[in-house]
Amino acid sequence: MNLSFTVNRRARTLDIDPRVSLLDALRDHLHLTGSKKGCDHGQCGACTVLVNGRRINSCLSLAVMHEGDEIVTVEGLSDGAPSPLQAAFVKHDGFQCGFCTPGQLCSATGMLDEIAEGWPSHASADLDGPYELTQAELSERMSGNLCRCSCYPGINAAIRETAGTGDAT
Amino acid sequence: MTLDLKVDGQSEERAEAFAQGLLGTALDRPDGVLKVTGAAVYAADDVPEGCAYGMLVRAPGFGAIEVGNADEVRAMPGVLAVIRDKRMVRNAAQGTANAAPVQGVDSADYVGQPVALVVAESFEAARHAAQALQLRTDGGPLPVNPGDVETEGEPDTTGDLDAAMAEAPHRLDVTYTTPSMTSAPMEPHAAVAWWEGDALTVRSALQMLKYNRNELADSLGIDPAKVRLLAPYVGGGFGSKLGIAAEAVAAAIAAQDLGRPVRVVQHRRQVFETVTRRSETRQRLRLAADRTGKLSGIGQEAWVSNLPGEVFQEPVTQATAFAYGAVHRVIGERLERLHRPAAGSVRAPGEAVGVTILECAMDELANDIGIDPVELRLRNIPDTDPEGGIPFSSHMLAEALKTGARRFGWSDRAPKPRARREGEWWIGTGMSAAFRVNVMMEAEARIALSPEGAVVETDMTDIGTGTYAILTQIAGEALGLPAEKVEVRLGDTTYPPGSGSGGSWGAATTGNAVWLAAQEIRAELARRMECGEGELTLKDGTATCGNRRVALADLLDGATLEGHGHIEAGDAFSKVRQSTFGAHFAEVAVNDVTGEVRVRRMSGTFAAGRILNEKTARSQCHGGLTWGIGMALTEGMVHDRRDGHIVNRDLAEYHMAVNADVPPLDVHFLEERDPWAGPLMSKGIGELGICGAAAAVLNAIHHACGVRVRDLPATPDRVLAGLEE
Incomplete structure (x- = not known):
């Protein structure tokens, strides 16, 4: 099937098997291998990308469902130099093996927008924001992204620093 | 030239006197920017031109395997082969095995054993065909539950724990259980294999390349010198990537059969089964103590399991042996041979x-x-x-x-x-x-010092542990170079053999090999400076002896100076x-x-x-x-x-x-x-x-x-x- 969409601000077209997931389209067809396949089941979050600004597990979505969509992967978060969030991950050692990191970064980017837009979470006291990026909100909203190296302290510190809410406590 | 050291006794502190101030600092990972921008290349990321895709198929039960529809599956669109090769491995090799694990696909010793590989033009076609392959097993009950079989081995006994327990004013006799656990590194096990003539290259997710090369060669029946392994970035290990695993052997076989590169990535659910688990344990603890809490007796007896043919036995009590003083002791493991997925290091x-x-x-x-x-x-x-x-x-x-x-x-x-x-x-x-x-193992490393800086090479891996960072710091400290003037290259068997990552020994073992390589270079620099090595100060690319200071670039005179370090554990690990x-x-x-x-x-x-x-x-x-x-x-x-x-x-x-x-x-x-x-x-x-x-x-x-x-x-x-x- 033919597919036209935008990936990291660049128009792309593919003639693709309808069984190909968005993740595999990015990795194996567009050679954007920053997005990782940790489970292919929507259970780990390593494949998280932004679709029209919203974070999704790209392994759970077929590529051909994304006609006309705007996709941003970890490769699209930076423009030459690492973004402030990416630099903060390095500074705070928000990763060890680095395999979940692209998903953490895309997820954090989407998450910060969600909280700014007043989306509630399980950790929210009510359904009518606005919400502050407390540690409880951050941890709850980032728990879809597993890190077996367990760099959560560094991940949290990096996100909080980037969001201007100070080091994690 | 090589500087060899067998660690038989105590070493003298040297690093403290060095001037660069890099060792021990909280240096950011040199590989950090690659990892946060998605540029670090992991095993499944770099797919060569013409690559085919393989999917392992698991045994649905025990016993002899019968394939119902191989011809139909071979005829499915895009399918290139259904491979069932006796060289395929039952489970991942144990850490430092250095030889093939149990092999074969004719029968399954545990449910989930990989017994076929379906290869196709695309991942989607391979997955579809693998799901369509009908496998039957002739079954028969095998022992799978703790308590079902006779045990092997006995704990070590010293003194009379029973008597100590009887006499002690305070005694505890309790039994705990822990379940099987899994490593679950975020990166599933993956391999891309290709052949050039009789030479095999495999990019894979592995912790210990010098052993893995021999394990893969032995599995395939080829000369290890013909095998090159690449693992510059590894998405976690935690023991699960210590030994060569099913996907790497299968990818190598398929690539040879088809005459083209083949990628095999284990599905997450396969990783749980084919890669070694932490054994479940049952542990009986006995403690005998006087009124002040001083122990007179300590007992820790553990029951653990593994598949027949596996040498690994979860060493539950290895630290208990020296943790606390007590005269009367019963400490050790008993092993049960169970047909659960293989157990190993986690x-x-x-x-x-x-x-x-x-x-x-x-x-x-x-x-x-x-x-x-x-x-x-x-x-x-x-x-x-x-x-x-x-x-x-x-x-x-x-x-x-x-x-x-x-x-x-x-x-x-x-x-x-x-x-x-x-x-x-x-x-x-x-x-x-x-x-x-x-624990210390054996490792070698090479440093090439040129006017541009130092390049460190070893086949050691960084599985998230920070190897790139610490080897940068060790070389930089010893050679007086800032971190940005040191490049560390890892994860390639064409480099000198490191220790591999496992058992917490990687940093100290391979780190000391790098240290020795740097000492060899220091000795030569001191000779050129016409002073003793102990009087030589290296900092920020300059060499100083007494009142003389010379830029390293001038000392090198445009040439490259090589150092080679080799370390191994000696009597220092048995004397104390x-x-x-x-x-x-x-x-x-x-x-x-x-x-x-x-x-x-x-x-x-x-x-x-x-x-x-x-x-x-x-x-x-x-x-x-x-x-x-x-x-x-x-x-x-x-x-x-x-x-x-x-x-x-x-x-x-x-x-x-x-x-x-x-x-x-x-x-x-x-x-x-x-x-x-x-x-x-x-x-x-x-x-x-x-x-x-x-x-x-x-x-x-x-x-x-x-x-x-x-x-x-x-x-x-x-x-x-x-x-x-």
Whole structure:
């Protein structure tokens, strides 16, 4: 099937098997291998990308469902130099093996927008924001992204620093 | 030229006098920018032109395999081959095996064994065909449950523990169980294989390339010199990538059969089955103590399992042997041969579950006697290794316990359980000691110093441990170069053989090889400066002797200077007992209504000789503490009682700790240099953090609400059952 969409601000077209997931389209067809396949089941979050600004597990979505969509992967978060969030991950050692990191970064980017837009979470006291990026909100909203190296302290510190809410406590 | 060192005794401190100031600092990972921008290349990322895609197929049961529809599957669109080759491996090789694991596809020894590989033009076609392949097994019952078979081996006995127990005013005799656990690195096992003539190259996710090369060559029946392995970036290991695994062997076979590159990535559910698990354990703990808590007897007997043909036996009690002094002892394991998926090393094999349960028992004893748990440990620290009578190279437990207690605020603790309540929640604190044997292996490394800087090469891996960072620091410190002038190249068997990553030995072993390579270069630079090596100061690319200072570039005169280091463990590892030590403290809240446990804070104080990089070492310890939370509260594989298969073989059903499960973690390192551990005086830190961490949580649960959970993990149903008693 033919597919036209935008990936990291660049128009792309593919003639693709309808069984190909968005993740595999990015990795194996567009050679954007920053997005990782940790489970292919929507259970780990390593494949998280932004679709029209919203974070999704790209392994759970077929590529051909994304006609006309705007996709941003970890490769699209930076423009030459690492973004402030990416630099903060390095500074705070928000990763060890680095395999979940692209998903953490895309997820954090989407998450910060969600909280700014007043989306509630399980950790929210009510359904009518606005919400502050407390540690409880951050941890709850980032728990879809597993890190077996367990760099959560560094991940949290990096996100909080980037969001201007100070080091994690 | 090579500078060789067999570590037979104590080393002299040298690094302290060096001028660069790089060693031990919290240097950012040099590989960091590649990892946060998605540019680091992992095993499955770089697909060569013309690559085909393979999917492993699992045995649905035991016994002889019969394939129902291979011809139909071969005729499916895009399918290139259905491969069932006797060289395919049953399960991943054990760590440092250096030879092929059990091979064959004619019958399955466990449910989930890979017995076929379907190869197709695309991943989607291969997956579809693999799902369509009909496999039947002729079955027959095989033992899969603990207690079903005779055991192999007996614990070591010293003195008369039964008599000591009978005489002791305080005695404890309890049995704990821990379930099978999995490593679950975020990167599933993957390999891309291609042949050029009779030479094979495999990009794979592996921890120990020099062993893995021999394991792969032996599996295929070819000369190891014809095998090149690449693993520059590895998405976690935790023991699961110690040995060559099913996908790499299958990819190599398929690539040879088809005459084109083949990529095989294990599906997450396959990783759970084909890669070695941490054995379930049943542990009987016996402690005999006088009225002051001084131990006269210690017993830790463990029952563990593995598949027939596997040499690995979970070394549950290896630290118990030297942890506490007691005259009367029964310590060791018994092995049951069960047809569950193979068992092997998972982060801190032995201590992770052995120290944890020992430390739960120590907490029970302290509670029975009515003395502080920290004090009970302090009263039982042995002067020498209770097993061999040899001295400890260093013994930092007392300092770790005291420092850790102070940092955590332990002195405020109520002596009795069920003393603090906040609404529905019971609040309590617990602690544990940490022990982990220190091991050195053999490693080589090469440094090429040119006017542009130093290039370090070894086939060592960085599985997230920070190897790129610490080898940069070691070379930079010894050669007087800032970090940006040092390039570390890893994960390629064309480089000198490193130690591999495992057993916490990577940093000290391969680090010392790099150190020696740098010393060889230093000696030559000193010769050119016409001074003794001890008088040579190297800093920021200059060499200074007395009142002479020369730029390294001038000393090199445009040429490259090579150093080669080779280190191996010698008598220093038998003359003294080498261990790392630590102390864990945890505060938990236990919900009186639901039995839910939340860890509110944790603190770990650790001693592991020189800390090479404060930042990466801290992250390793964060990992250990977090794994302790998982072990205590949520992690466990469920085996089907009928056929032993793993029921919860994915990341939604096997519950590792997630962001919201992990509270603020306080990690503190004690200043230490262990001269017996090699020239860098550094010991392993990668596993110490998990050793006993779960015990601190479990002991805190007891202190909070009075419930002693002896079958891990302490899931709400188990805690609630105790609360209702």
